[in-house]
Each structure stands twice: as C-alpha cells, then as structure tokens.
Amino acid sequence: MKVLVAVKRVVDYNVKVRPKADGSDVDIANVKMSINPFCEIAVEEAVRLKEKGVASEIVVVSMGPKQCQEQIRTALALGADRGIQVETDAELQPLAVAKCLKAIVEKEAPQLVILGKQSIDGDNNQTGQMLAALTGMGQGTFASEVNVEGESVKVTREIDGGLQTVELTLPAVVTTDLRLNEPRYASLPNIMKAKRKPLDVTTPEELGVDIAPRTKTLKVEPPAERQAGIKVADVAELVEKLKSEAKVI
Template identity: 70%
Template sequence: MKILVPVKRVIDYNVKVRVKPDGSGVDLANVKMSMNPFDEISVEEALRLREAGKASEVIVVSVGPQQATETLRTGLAMGADRGILVKTDEITEPLAVAKILKAIVEAEEPGLVIVGKQAIDDDCNQTGQMLAALLGWSQGTFASNIELGDETADVVREVDGGLQTVKLKLPMIVTTDLRLNEPRYASLPNIMKAKKKPIDEKTPEDFGVDITPRLTVVTTTEPPAREAGIKVASVTELVDKLKNEAGVL
C-alpha cells in the first residue's frame, strides 16, 4: 500500500511574523521557511506505518514555488521514498490544493493519505476534509492515534469533550493532531541520500486544475500590542479589580 503525504512550505514556527507596511500580506523576504509542523507529524506517522510493514512506499507532495523542493527534501531525508512538486508561484487556496491532490491520488492510487490538520500560516484546517469529500473517502480528523488493519483502521480523534475512536474503511484520509507522535530528526547520511531521491515536477495545468483564488485579502494587520500588567497591594484589591474591572468574578 502507498501512503501519500502532502507537505507545505511555511514560515518557520520560531520566526516572528512581520506584516508588510502596506498591509497587503505577510513579509516573506529573507525569512526562514520550513515544513509545516503538522506535516512533519504526518510524514513521521507514514514512516512508522511503513516500518511496521503496513505500507510499501511513502510519497511526499507539495504545491508551491520551486523553493518547496527544499521542503520535499526534508521529507525525503526523514525517510520518504520519493516526492512530487506541483510547481506554482501563485497563492493556492485549500480547495485548489484539494483538487490537485485528488488528481494525484487518482494517478498514484494510495490506500491512505495523511494530512496535517492545518497549516500554521493560514490556519484554514480545510484541505483534508475537502479532499475526502472530493474523493468520497472516509476521513478521520484530529487523529492522536492510528491502528491500521487490513481493510479498516481505528482512529482516535481529539474532540472538545475528550477522545473519540472511530472505525474507518480504507482507503481513507487522516488529518494529524499534535499528540500523534514526535517527528524524528533527519540524520546526516539520510540528508545526503535525500539529494538522490527522485522528485517529479508537475504544474496545476497538468491536472487541469484552475487555481485562481476565490478570496481576496482586503488587509492584513498585526494584533494589538499587549499592555503592561500592574501590581496590586493586597488580595482585596486583586479581587476588586477581577470583579469590577475584568468582570471575571
């Protein structure tokens, strides 16, 4: 069975995001980029399933500019077998990405697609669900554990009230949550090996997908600066402020 893992190139989570002076978007100039953290978890889970004998091949896919090749190389260095880059310099919304992934799934015929539950740049949390709808496949979102069987899988989902376990039929879509696993670090030998692993380059036009954005960003603003706290002289004053000013008591 093949496992397909979409990965996204985003601003590194350790970097402070800066808004462009004209408010047209986020400044990406000279900013460190890396793989979306939830996608690292997806790659790790796919590799663990392959190591357990549940899968024969792990394919990483990215939709983005030529620089997204670096993100794919990261997945290959972790242990993925090959990569597919759908090259475009345009902004791609979740629905367009889902349509591209649908075409790739139909071509590659994987038995499982593992997607990060959301990207840390737009926080949409939509691609996995849209892909499942387009394919008509089962879906297990916010997964914190996956037990893969021959024709079904038990997926433990993190929900508001706790944990929910669902049994799904293969093929299926899974979106990963933080507690699913701890991604491995790529060793130097594997980083060198990744340079020789194949990456197939495609374009959205190859799949007949129109990626024209349906949404227009009107403006982007930074959150308001956090105000300094104050010191209180006594517990009585603290309770008074919590009750009369903050309104939490």
C-alpha cells in the same frame, strides 16, 4: 500499502512574522522557511507505518514555487521514498490544494492519505476535509493515534469532550494532531541519500485543476499589543480592581 503525504512550505515557527508595509500580506523576504509542523508529524507517522511493515511506499507531495523542493527533500531525508511537486507561483487556497491532491490521488491510488490538520500560516483546517469530500474517502481528523488493521484504519481523534475512535475503510484520509507523535531529525547520511531519490514536477494546468482564488485578503496587520498586567496584594484588592477598573463584576 502506498501512503501519500502532503507537506507545505511555511515560515519557520520560530520566526516572528511581520506584515508588509502596505498591509497586503506577510513579509517573507529573507525569512527562514520550513515544513509545516503538522505536516512533519504526518511524514513521521507514515515512516513509522513503513517501519512496522504496514506501508510499502511513501510518496510526498508539495505545492508552490520551486523552492518548496527543499521541504520535499527534507521529507525524503526523514524516510519518504519519492516526491511530487505541483509547481506554481500563484496563491493556493485550500480548495485549490484539495483539487490538486485529488488529481494526484487518482493518479497514484494510495490506500492512505495523511495531512497535517492545518498549516501554521493560514490556520484554515480545511484541506483534509475538502479532499475527503472530493474523493469520497472516509476521513479521520485531529488524529492522536492511527492503527491500520487489514483493510481498515482506526483513528483516535481529539474532541472537546475527550477522545473519539472511528474506524474507516481504506482508502481513507487522516489529518494529524500534535500528540500523534514526535518527529525525528534527519541524519546526515539520509540527507545525502534524499538528493538521489526521485522527485517529479508537474503543474496545476497539467493536472487539469482550476486554482483561481475564491477569497481575497483585504488586509494583514499585527495583533494589538496587550497592556502589562499588575500584581495585587490580596483578594480584596483584586475584587476592587475588577469592580472599579475592569468593570467586569
């Protein structure tokens, strides 16, 4: 079974992002970049499926400037077999990403596509669902457990009321949640081996995909700073402050 995994290059989650002076976007100059954490979970799940003998090949795909090959190589070091980069310097919105993935799915014909449920930069949570709609595949989102059984996959997903298990006929699209697994660290030997693994480069134009943006960012600004809290001596003082100062009761 071939598994296709999408990974995204984002600002490392340990970095405190800052907007540009003109408020047009986030300033990423000289900022550490990494694989989106949810995408890293997707790679780990694919590698675990391969270790169980369920998956025979793992193909990793990423979209963006040439630098995103670093994240593809990281995924290869974690256990993926080969990589595909859709190279472009243009801004890629979820629909454009989903269309590019659809073109790659049609070419590669994977039985399972695994994506992170969202990226930590845009926080859109749209690409997986859009890809499933475009390809006509079943979808299991927010997966906390994935079990492949023959020609189907059972996905336990997190919902407001608890857990829901859905069964999908392969091929299918799965998006990963935080509790699905804990990604491993890449060992030095595997990092060296990853440099020799195949990595193909294509472009949206070669895939025949229109990546024109559908939405426009008007302004980027940091959240308002919260005022420091205070300590109260007892419940009576708390109630008094809620009445007189916060005016919520």
